Amino acid sequence: MANESFSKGLPAVQGAPACIDVWRRRALRAGLVFSILAVILALVAEKLDQPALGWEHLLRGWLTGFVGCFGLCFGGMALLMVQHLSGGKWGLIVRRPLEAMTRTWPVVVLMWFPVALLGASYGKLYIWAKYYDDWASALKKGLITMDQAHAIHWKQPMLNVTDFYVVSLVCFAIFALYVTLLNRWSVKRDADPEPNVAYWRTKFENLSGFGVVLYAALLFILVIYWVMSLDPTWYSTIYGFQYLVGQPFMVLPLAILTLIGLSKTEPIKSTYRVIEQHDMGKLCFALVMLNIYFAFGAFLIIWSGNSPEEIPWYLDRIRGGWGVIATLDVIFHWLIPFSLLLSRDLKRINMRLSVVCSVMIFAGFWDLFWLIEPNFKDAARNLHFSWGILEYIAAPGALFCFWLVYYFAQLKRRPLIATNDPHLAEILEHDYAHA
Amino acid sequence: MATKDAPVNNPMVDPVTGEYRVIAPGHSFKSVTEEVSRIVLTSHTPLGWWFGFMVAGTVVGILTICVTWLFLKGVGIWAVTIPVAWGFAIVEFVWWIGIGHAGTLISAILLLFKQGWRNSINRFAEAMTIFAVICAAMFPVLHLGRPWLGYWLFPYPNTMNYWPQFRSPLMWDVFAVSTYGTISVVFWYIGMIPDLGTLRDRSQTKVGQFFYGLLAVGWRGSVRHWVRYETSSLLLAGLATPLVLSVHSVISLDFSVALMPGWHTTIFPPYFVAGAIYSGFAMVLTLAIPIRKFYHLEDLITIRHIDNCNKVMLATGLIVAYGYSTEVFMAWYSASHWEYFMMWNRMFGPMGWSYWTLITCNIALPQLLWSRKLRKNVGFTFLMALIINTGMYFERFVIVVTSLTRDYLPSSWGTYRATKWDYGTFFGTLGLFTFLFFLFIRFLPMIPMSELRMMLPQARVREKAEPIPEAGD
Amino acid sequence: MPLPEGLYGLMAEFESPTQLVRAAKAAHGAGYRRMDCYTPYPVEEAAEAIGFHRDEVSLVTLIGGLLGLAAMFGLEAWISVWAFPLNIAGRPYYSWPAFVVPAYEWTILWSGLSAAFGMLALCGLPKLYHPVFNAPNFRNGATTDKFFLCLESTDPKFEAGETRSFLEGQAPISVVEVEY
Amino acid sequence: MRLVSAAALLASLGFAAGCRQDMQDQPRMFPQRGSTVFADGRSVRPQVLHTVARGQLYENDYFYTGLMNGKEADMMPFPVTMQVLARGQERFNVYCTPCHSRVGNGAGMIVERGFKPAGNFHDAKRLAEPLSHYFYVMTNGYGAMPDYKAQVTPEDRWAIAAYIRALQLSQNAKVSDVPAGAQVENLSDVATRLGEPASYAGPWPMPSTAVYGPPTVGIAAGAPAENPPKPAGKNAVSGAAAPARPSGARP
Amino acid sequence: MPQIFDRSSNALARMSLILTGLIVIALGLTLDELQRSPWVTRQGQRADQPVPFSHKHHVEGLGLQCQYCHTTVEKSNYAGIPPTKTCMNCHAQIWTDAQLLEPVRQSWATGESITWTRVHDLPDYVFFNHEIHVNKGIGCSSCHGRVDEMPIMYMQNTLQMEWCLNCHRNPAKNLRPTSEIYNMAWQGASELTPVWCAAEDVPKGSPTAGGVTCTETAPGGEVQMAALSPPVPGLHAQSVGVQIGSEDTGVMQLPAGLHYTKFTSQEALGKFLIQHYDIRNPRELTSCEVCHR
Known part of the structure; x- marks a missing residue:
């Protein structure tokens, strides 16, 4: 092992502690329970609901879970690259959990296939796929509106099943390449006998600099395909930014939760300091603010414009009982984390911060529910109880739990501390009263 | 494995990280203090300063003439008319406000993120903010038609029983810009109080002692005061950060709340903010590079600062590019013919030249900043800063003018050609900005001395203190 | 209100922040409470040393x-x-x-x-006149590169001779009397 | 800083308050404002001589001239309704009473102040005049009386003429004027029956704007005191004596 | 080194801070008062007129009605300043040699207009219409004050937008029956001066105030309050030749039984009149384009 100069403060064990196995088992059990629940709910909904949309609801719930897990995996990749660019000690702390998140990408790609097959190929989710060829006759039959017909027709060069597959898979391939490089270099860096700070930093910066830009661009296209095009008439230029902030909004809390959970035992115990936790808390606060800023800015612009092309999207999500969901979305997404994170003390106390982090992750899924469900004709401006809607708990719950299982497995495979970093010395050097 | 780092002999480069230092090695509390305060306290005003001051003063004269004529004749002397009712005035308003943003960003956001390199440049970046806000705020007021009635915009019990209409983004502007101006001044002044104390104590003249003393309000460096001062600075920074985001967002709402094609788009707030920071950093560099050279401040404003500013410019420039691409993409994806035509008109319409200038200056050329070498080249940076400033001017021009010339209704289409008064006012504000800046660098400390002291290695309190030396040692 | 007259306190000048903090801690430990440190930049440790933690x-x-x-x-x-x-x-x-x-x-x-x-x-500002400015060496260094500890005469534990010898024991550059 | 802004505010307020603002006085025509465009300085232009404006071709028609074949005639050019009479009464009280007094006896306030005595509508000569005579006089003047063409519109002049006739009738009402079958009662009897005070049969109060002449004139408000009218039947022309009801009397 | 500032400067600094605050407050209050003062509004100022015309003499003294001179007040935006001819109606014979009236005679002789100084001068961007106010229950004195008691004309009210809106936001407090428009002394309905009003339906297209009948004396059961017949179409019809006296009971309809309501408060009367005069609600009345077009 290199870096003798600061390895003196390093704990002897750098691998993950045993508690991760416990977490993994719990997640697996919860995932199984949720899966069984999802299937039962679908069957019940098919029997009892009017109209019977049990399996469709399962698919919608699946989409919600998939988009959430996608954000946790590749949002983690984006945050990892940002951390390489910005530097800072918090980056060193969260690096390994983030890398573990990125390595879950095969699971995420697997989750994508049902969406692509059933949602797009069989047109169960996307009406542009369903009425791709016969939009004109669908319009005549009154299955779609004039606006939808126009949009489906106009957007055919982009919104077709082939492009859906090609674009998604190409993006996955690019991301996979990035994940591989980031992880491989990270291991190599730790194995480097010399610090070679400038060399490694340059290498990571070169990869990440362009990577962040590329990710931002590709993410926008992907969320258009997966979520935005559920309503083919809808468009909003800030959509990509909202996801770009929404993903770290869930990723960073998860990383903090992981670290807090691990901080009771070595090796994280000796590197995890309240200063970095405070910094990450501030970063969470910044994300909370950015999130509401984008969301409110878009709402204000569309509310003020009040044009028939745009405002229905919000009306679908506010009227008919959806206002409750929207208000709760604001409360979970902004009010609770904002008011709690204002406090300096809260950011420095593990238990309280982990509560806020859990709320933030929950808010992420809640928001996806609000974004996705009102796209469908039976739910727009009409929030009502059906057995099927409970799939939004069961399906994402199952997917998230299975994702966690894989994430914990990945976390275990690498040492939890990146050793070759100049910041490590500062973190370990307790001599400093203040950093 | 052998070391991959090329050995460096430059003392400005940190041998461990291979990065340029934020402050040159070998400085003491006294030397940094003197380095900064000598510029202000010297009785000898450099000839170059006088020259620049005179030139700027002359341009202010032009501004005075333009504004006086505007007061006498009305806004008709500008080229604003239907359909382009928001001509240069609003272009420049947005441009100047945007420039101001870098100042707040540097002092506030970087303070929150504990970026030490901000300390050398934050003071004059803040001054830049204030002067830019002054220049910016002039335009909407002059644009009112009857500028002397500008106070009507505020809610006060007037004889008209009339109150502002709070659903208008123009009203939001009033509060955003006035708050921004006020908080910027307060932040700037509060940050300067300890330095004013230093100047008071170091000044050799009675007049200097009196005035700096007055401004320093009796600052004596008590640690109790310092604790409150630090809290207050952090809080102000914490407040200025969302403020700076909101101000340009509100300005973007002036456009995006309207239903004009090319204006009504949800990405405007963040994209305007990014553009603002982009142009602001360009202006910081435009100012910092000559000042650094002229006053020999290479020790305090190092290549690290320039490199970091360049990185920020690259990042914000990419966000702006993202915004442009989104607009182009959405012009198609929206399936709206008006949006589609708007984009076509921007690119290939009669004012297409402005769009391509903007793309060249704002997107194409700044890609050179990917190069590490160029980012550390002072001359290139200066040139790039000027290019970006130009590009951002054209961005506002494209947004304001090309959208307005082509409305929904072909019968209301028109064109725009600025008059000499438009140009005069614009160059006049450049003069005013420079003029105020010259006054600032002559009479106030442009680099925060107390924060420089804090950055020095000897400023750190060691826990395991050395034993007390014997008396007389 | 009659103007206070006489001795405001004793002011010790230090070369480095570390020395100041140590002296301040010692003074606090010795039971002094009415005192203040004057530094050219924020030294939070000094504030903590004299028992000032939270601000409003x-x-x-x-x-x-x-x-x-x-x-x-x-x-x-x-x-x-x-x-x-x-x-x-x-x-x-x-x-x-x-x-x-x-x-x-x-x-x-x-x-x-x-x-x-x-x-x-x-902070009680503006306070253009303050006794500490009477110290002859104060304005030379307090806002540039020197660190001061002032023990005030209103402290019940203050006693001119004893306090002076206490301060001199902390290796200051100088100890001076500050008049009101 | 605050001082400067306060001073600026003061200056701007002083500016705004002290001078009239430019929008306050706009360079366009306002009625009776005056104008520099025309030599006589009037923005209201007199009609150009020998021209007829559109809609003002008052052909030599009974309605406009009061003359039928060059002679005055005893008829109205339009049907007389209560509305017309009420209007006539109101206009009469505005334009005619200064000289002719409310009862039309020619002893108005202006006459009291030295104007030439005005005509008494109740003398034999005036009673004999055909209806359009009054219209003609109002239009063209008569003796010392100026014309009221500019102040009173033709419709109103006709209404006044009709009202003058009603005034004349009111002063000379006979039981035979009452339609057959209508019962005629004394006003005092009516008052008693209704339980109204005795003053009900006396002169009725006028609105407070009503002009009270000097007591020497011998007329009280509204109704001639010395010659109390016989209470008319329900559908009689009661406008003369009853409290005026000018509201909504515009044609 | 000596102190730069004297001991007194601490007190001085605090005092000046407080003083600055006080000055700002005082300045604000002063400006607030100033903008409403007669210095700005010219309220109550008697302008120099070419002829010191006395409304008091002509209205209160002689009993001239407002419309005698201001002939267009009920049918036009402008009440109208009378032409010299109107003066000469009487002054051709009365006070023919008065020095005061020399400008009038001069004008009459030469045809030059008399240049009066306008007292109620609204800004040109305000479109004020006398007609609508007069016909919908706003009396002269509501805006112009007791003109009948003004020897020399002056502005009773500020005529500031604030003053306009105070009424437009609550017209009820100033509304009166149209029969009382020219009544300078009208005080509004109260316990002491009750008003009885009755409303009847009027056909569309006729004046909205036409259906309301009001009186200040208690209408008894038998009191004959003439009700209007429906307006006769073709008032301008060519000589119909209906002779006065030949009463046609078909035209002269019997008055319908009017139902009178007694109002003893101005608020109640105002509400009644708002309803029956078809007065727009305050939010419409205060829309910008009502007065600024």
């Missing part, structure tokens, strides 16, 4: 911000709903999304002004 600036700022928020939102609602109701493009009189923006700005304005002026007020 955050509280003042929070109150100011909430007042600003309430003031502007109230003003907007009052104006738009009651005092000057105007039909603007069919939007409701109580248009809260639009009111958010100025209310937000005023929250920041008021809290910013509270933070700045509250800080000055809590």
